[in-house]
Amino acid sequence: MGEARVLRLGRLSRVVVWRAWRRVAVALLVALLILLASLALGEAALSAPQWLAALRSPGSGAGLILWQLRLPRTLLGALVGAALALSGWLLQQVMRNPLASPDTLGVTAGAATLAVGYLVFLAADVGSAWMPLAAALGALLAVLLVMLAAWRGGTTPLRLVLMGIGLSTLLSAVTTFVLVSSPLTTTLSAYVWLTGSVYGGNWSDVGWLAACFGVALVALMPLVRLALLAPLDDGLAVGIGVRVQWTRTLLILLAAGLAGIAVAWGGAMAFVGLVAPHVARRLLRQPGAAQIAMAIVVGASMTMAADLAGRLLFPPLDLPAGLFVAAIGAPFFLGLMMKQAR
Template sequence: MRKDITVRAYNDKLSFQINNKTIIILFCLSLIFIGALIIGPSLGHKLLSPIEVLKVVVSGGSGGSEFIVMNSRLPRTLVSLLTGGALGLSGLILQGIIRNPLAAPDVIGVTSGASVAAVIFITFLSGSISISFLPVAAVVGGLIASFAVYLLAWKKGVSPFRLILVGIGISAIMSAGTTFMLVFSSAVSASQAYLWLTGSVYGASWHDVTMLLIVLVVLLPCVVYFSRSLNAQQLGDDVAASLGITIERHRFFLLLFSVILAGVSVAAAGAIGFVGLIAPHIARSLLGREFTSLVVGSLFIGGLIMFLADLAARTLFYPLDIPAGIFTAGVGAPFFIYLLFRNRHQF
């Protein structure tokens, strides 16, 4: 019995191997992901059975149950799963192109840049421009921050230590800019902006679900297509170039994908920290280092991390609704310190 399955398409431009163990793990993760989608709307102050939730989704239900499921819990569950998935995928891309296990959208300043752009939009532009342009502002802010970090960290290449230090510095500058905006904004704008700083899917809407779904449906195949390039880049730039990889062009597109994923996540849920750092590491421990399987694994695991954080946020301290970002930071910050200690000899 063969342990590996080889997939080739588009004249071998898309090709990868996947073993039976990986298929089983990804299948189990997909089942858990679907289970979270069903169980999420069931849990809360008023418990609903999964069967009742399915009935409401398929054919409607009583007024109270339908409102709870369709207007509150289901979109919130979907946004948490999709936001976490997008952040997990964004972190995987950054760690791949930079070859740095500490890279993540929030660590190197992408999330902070997207957040400050979102706060500027809310404070100065929300009254004159449609709120539907908020994701565009967040993506632009993330792009500016990411390119600033990359350029400032460049010195005959980008070392992991310089990248982390510059990223922390850029994040601090962006945080100061955000605080400056809050000081001079109205009370209403400041309360809205506060959600971006802590990260929460409270008040998630079907508009957010649609936005995240569109971005993931478009970008997921693109990232899978570039996974072969990510595999080659792990061997070093010279080896990757000898294999026919146009390194700088591929890095540009991959960085763009990562920033877009982080930007729409910030637009939907605020500045959620550390999901993009943790999810790829868990995926590697389960699936190995082949990026095609890691793309799917990081998406599932990131979604589940965010789902659990939001579930804890809305149930453990009821009637208070704690921002999910507090829980992800509580787990992610010690994990980040652990990674710094484990990789200290590489800097």
């Protein structure tokens, strides 16, 4: 705690841990560096002066690459990572389980089923513009189903996780069935989506996702205190006046919505939602608003870095970011766990 300060202004009072927020600021700087690197590096190699010139003239050829290709794509990646990380952090709190992630509650599987279904059955007729909507809808439907199935005068984290795993498995089977029975070209694009990619992200995508993320953040504000109390046993929580079922439902819906929109635009790279909160907790022990901010920044950095790696490592291939989220994230995650176990 060390540098915890209490701010009081009339009725308003807050505990602010400066050291924690300083660390968040540092992480934000790192994220900005990754963003800049992502703007600077890519298939079209630009020298530093060329790059600066391009930055100033969005109309030029190089400017177009920067402003219409690299920047929106990078920002889209950042937003996808941020939303998944926040979703994962919330779920790990609410489920009282460090292994919880948007995958656990069937969110990703639900999004995948409807998105793939859309690609296979509808995209040819109505175009692929509505796919994010299908994915978000799938995510929300799946989580509602899980909550309904787990409801017995209320839900418990354990029942939710079990129902989530069951539904995920079922939905994956459906997705695979649809994939296998679809034409090869559709299968390929569906497969890339399933891995998770922000390839071809444009400003309209960024605008939509940013708006949704903003709404979710505003909705989260009054819930932060309750999210921090979510790990308490139900008995203790009720004892200090928390409306446990109501809070749990709200937080899960919020987390599902966040993961839904992230997956809708970024594909099924929900692994970020598992790893980023862990990294954030390593960097900031103390649960609090700063830890949430940290998770968001870490998530954004992870996807931006993964997208960058996908573009750079195996030219001329432009590999989906989801691949590198897993390829870099998984060993890192294992290392983290091994260190913690010791």
